[in-house]
Amino acid sequence: MRTDGHRHVLVVGASLAGLRTAQALRERGHTGALTLVGDEPHPPYDRPPLSKRVLTTPGHPPDVELPLPRGLEARWQLGQAAVRLDPAAKTVTLADGTRLSYDGLVIATGSAARAWPATEPSPPAGVLTLRSREDARELRAALAVSRRLVVVGAGFLGGEIAAAARERGLDTTLVEAATQPLRRAVGTIAGAYITALHREAGIDLRTGTTVEGFLNGADGRLTGVRLSDGTTVRADTAVLALGGTPSTSWLAGSGLAHDGGVHCDPYLRVLRTDGSVVPDVVAAGDVARVPQPLADGRRLALGHWTDAVEQAATAAATLLAGQHPSEPFAAVPSFWSDLHGARIRSVGLPAVADETRVVEHDLAGRRLEISYHRAGRLVGALTIGRTKRLASYRAALREGLVTEGTAGPSSPR
Template structure:
């Protein structure tokens, strides 16, 4: 029996990344004690449908639980979030006061929906966010044909909610502070294309506009949204789609560097503020800030489905390898990817478009619903995005994979350049992992 079979491994986060990590641990031969902690009272479930199929389903949807691998043999601590980590003592405290001791810890707590700023007056009833299965069911019940919905934030999540509501027959106003939807994530040309899709679907898209406040009736329920352009958008319901916040606040006092997510080295090991490795602790998914080779090693969080899957497996492998007397650790270097569904089209991307300083438009046909853009940083390919041209992504992915090797290729794609400032973050804009690939 291998030494690790006597050890206690704990995964914090009953999430996609956490479940994939657990599966990987067992597949790699770990037979010791495995505990999975989750803040929600549910087994892990898939989040991409929350802003898509759940909202548009004509009947109350069935659950979206992720299948549990056969032989997982895990001890589940659900509905009891982790509230404190003592990395020196290797103990984890749960919300019910339970103390768990561990030999290895994998953090996969995902992200939370960004709410209305606490410094501003609290919004009235009827202003909601979308993060959990229960959030999605409540929002679905509110999407009654003929009602007026205001969505604040035209990122991936906000766009998907707006599209779903429009499909359900609501009057939808979509408010975006930037000049175009998704401009920070995919550039202004891609953003303008998405804006055209929204408007063609009958959505009242207000760009370059922010929310100043909310109006409410005598019953305290929202009746409208005051905008920075001086107008008011009538509303029976409003959704804040302002991005995600890595769920790392519970790590205060742990010794881990966790501002904007848990700081990790290339092998997904958690770091202290001085850059040293915290023994026995790794992180994966939306909560992990990991060096990205395509962004010159900049440490980023990526709120996408494929990232959660790949990092969950890689972090588990690191956790096991670190227990060997002479560990061989492999840096995480997967090519990021994501997808999003809007108005009958599928947006697909590989790489890091948000890290680019130049976008080259290869094809742009709004009538035929076709778009192809390659993204470059200092002249080198860092990403690509397509609509209606999914088959073309394979060559981009291949080129990006070569970039992650010592004999990397240097570019792909052509067309009229669109120059824009470098972005440093692919924003998390869906319920943790709801945008994926």
């Protein structure tokens, strides 16, 4: 796409990735028309606080809206989801039938909460999910009048919801199909540490357990959850924290490769099903499956806040560069979580490691430091209560990405 001031860039997705890409476009010199489309009626807002401060702050819930950059000069199309993309005609159709043309397109539609399987009976009233601002308000109101909560899924989101419920004094059961919380993401050592954090906080953590069904009273509301371990847990409210699914249904029939997220090349250019590049279309955020050097180039959709921010700059640069992009996405992935007063921070991709090295392990002192390696090469690190130590790991990982093709650093310590 030329940087001609008369050109129109359409950003589909008005959350963090979409907003930051629009901002980066302006900062990099795009002076043409700019339109942001969002399926929710709200201006962009920050999602991480939804499972933390929004659930625990007394009184009025905190404001989570993202500040709008000065000089954005964008047209907003909010409350209308995109339902169809025609790359040949360069048009996007919205749910109300509006057809928007574009010269450059940013796909930043994020992900949706994974629903209860359609093959199972529908859950009763009182079984919730958490993804949007409305979801958070509904859950916050439910926690205010509930005594017993069941959270299904002990990943990052489920763990944070369970911790928030315990902070509010609810009897909380956390159900996890795997043998440990976050085992696939951070390994068995960190998984065991997080298990201990939950149980010390008074959470009834059931690992290796799944939900077999829900019970409801005469009014149709939830009264209990039936588990695979043969028990039934009483509950006023339950939350399904089963992970996310990239929001790509609107791309059906477009010719884009979008299984498990929109497939991208290293410059965040979107690919067709045959692997060729779609002209003038980029993706960013939770919806984007991006090659990860730390995972031997496999395309992954990580769904982390930092990815949405860092991919925005690359997506904007690629879109403005036209056929000759020169800035591949090469940021070091990172994520964070807060559980029961423990500050969990990670860089790299611990999930792809074949070796874990423990530097410090102190449950009583709320301190943990682990490095992760693959074929002897550093691929990630995780700390609890040792955030400052991540800087050296991040630098080592970045150096390893810059010197691609070498063995990379084994450890910064």
